[in-house]
Amino acid sequence: MTRITGVSLRRVLDSRGNPTVEADVLTESGGFGRGAAPSGASTGEYEAIELPANESIAAAREHAVPRLEGVYAGDQRAVDNALRAADGTDDFSAIGANSAVAISMAAAKAAADVLGAPLYQHLGGAFRGENFPIPLGNVVGGGEHAKEATHIQEFLAAPVGAPSVSEAVFANAAVHAAVADVLDERGVPAAKGDEGAWAPPISDADAFDVVDEAVDRVEEEVGFEIRFGLDMAAAELYDDDEGAYVYGDETKSTGEQIDYVASLVDEYDLAYVEDPLDENDYEAFAELTDRVGDRTLICGDDLFVTNVERLREGIDTGAANSILIKPNQIGTLSDAFDAVELASRNGYETVISHRSGETEDTTIAHLAVATDAGFIKTGTVGGERTAKLNELVRIADDAV
Ligand SMILES: C=C(OP(=O)(O)O)C(=O)O
Numbered sequence: 473m474t475r476i477t478g479v480s481l482r483r484v485l486d487s488r489g490n491p492t493v494e495a496d497v498l499t500e501s502g503g504f505g506r507g508a509a510p511s512g513a514s515t516g517e518y519e520a521i522e523l524p525a526n527e528s529i530a531a532a533r534e535h536a537v538p539r540l541e542g543v544y545a546g547d548q549r550a551v552d553n554a555l556r557a558a559d560g561t562d563d564f565s566a567i568g569a570n571s572a573v574a575i576s577m578a579a580a581k582a583a584a585d586v587l588g589a590p591l592y593q594h595l596g597g598a599f600r601g602e603n604f605p606i607p608l609g610n611v612v613g614g615g616e617h618a619k620e621a622t623h624i625q626e627f628l629a630a631p632v633g634a635p636s637v638s639e640a641v642f643a644n645a646a647v648h649a650a651v652a653d654v655l656d657e658r659g660v661p662a663a664k665g666d667e668g669a670w671a672p673p674i675s676d677a678d679a680f681d682v683v684d685e686a687v688d689r690v691e692e693e694v695g696f697e698i699r700f701g702l703d704m705a706a707a708e709l710y711d712d713d714e715g716a717y718v719y720g721d722e723t724k725s726t727g728e729q730i731d732y733v734a735s736l737v738d739e740y741d742l743a744y745v746e747d748p749l750d751e752n753d754y755e756a757f758a759e760l761t762d763r764v765g766d767r768t769l770i771c772g773d774d775l776f777v778t779n780v781e782r783l784r785e786g787i788d789t790g791a792a793n794s795i796l797i798k799p800n801q802i803g804t805l806s807d808a809f810d811a812v813e814l815a816s817r818n819g820y821e822t823v824i825s826h827r828s829g830e831t832e833d834t835t836i837a838h839l840a841v842a843t844d845a846g847f848i849k850t851g852t853v854g855g856e857r858t859a860k861l862n863e864l865v866r867i868a869d870d871a872v
């Protein structure tokens with residue numbers, strides 16, 4: 473049976489070397505699941521609250537663990553309702569979304585363990601496992617993820633024509649390597665940012681040129697279509713006092729930002745643009761989506777924060793045509809599923825996503841397959857990123 477008999481919590485390292493929360497869930501029949509919370513750097517204003525790991529663990533031990541004992545791990549809503557009840561706030565500020573999401577994911581894995589089913593099947597049902605998300609691979613980045621690099625946070629390879637998820641994963645790694653070659657040929661030194669993308673000290677315009685060239689080279693090599701996209705993380709660029717987007721010495725008004733993004737979509741045939749505008753500006757999002765939403769995905773990350781109420785507002789105003797899903801932005805798997813369902817029912821594409829601070833946890837790979845998501849954004853290289861990519865390869869190979 474999947475009745476929970478124990479929950480233990482500990483501090484472990486994330487990929488930035490910061491403490492994060494890991495949870496173990498045990499069931500009465502010996503089922504075991506482990507989940508670890510990721511952590512953002514360019515966090516949205518409306519995200520659930522991450523507490524310092526120690527504080528979150530102490531609060532969850534006191535308030536959540538006693539309520540979870542006896543709950544069926546296989547009843548994900550019951551687990552997540554218990555977490556919400558233990559917390560008692562709207563944003564998990566009492567026990568921390570970090571403990572909440574770690575426990576929520578660990579319970580799902582414990583239930584899958586008892587059932588002897590892969591996590592994606594426990595979460596998504598018997599007919600999942602045929603369709604795979606296209607991985608969006610961060611190959612050049614800056615913003616809050618790397619100092620002295622591009623203003624735009626992420627340049628993402630999008631192997632839209634790949635015949636399999638495995639070929640898509642390897643294509644993104646090849647684009648990452650080709651970017652290194654192009655930078656080297658141009659004499660540009662580059663360290664890596666938090667997500668393993670190259671973080672060269674070049675302008676955004678030069679980065680477009682480098683990524684375009686790298687994508688062309690790999691496209692020729694692999695023989696299928698590779699496009700690219702962006703996470704502009706524009707809430708980080710937007711200055712409330714100036715009422716403008718700040719790119720170093722240059723600023724753009726909201727109208728200029730919309731024109732700029734629309735021109736990039738057309739010039740580079742972008743497949744995907746995440747957070748092109750400030751997280752409070754549904755109207756500007758809607759204007760851009762109206763202009764280019766027929767030929768690219770306009771995705772809300774900081775805009776929606778995996779929150780059904782914010783997504784509902786986006787649907788009502790025509791603000792976007794896709795949503796980024798980060799379970800730790802909202803705190804539980806049930807809430808993340810609700811956001812996916814609302815999105816799908818309204819024709820929105822879903823993109824399951826990692827955070828810039830990650831662990832070896834592979835839940836999001838299973839979540840993407842379980843929800844039949846069109847895309848997954850989980851980096852390109854680096855152990856905490858390849859953990860998810862390799863898990864997708866294993867799921868496709870029936871090896872989980
Ligand atoms: C993954 C992202 O970064 P972070 O985790 O820092 O929010 C993002 O903005 O999409």
Ligand SMILES: [Mg+2]
Nearest residue numbers: 703705746773
């Ligand atoms: Mg983002």
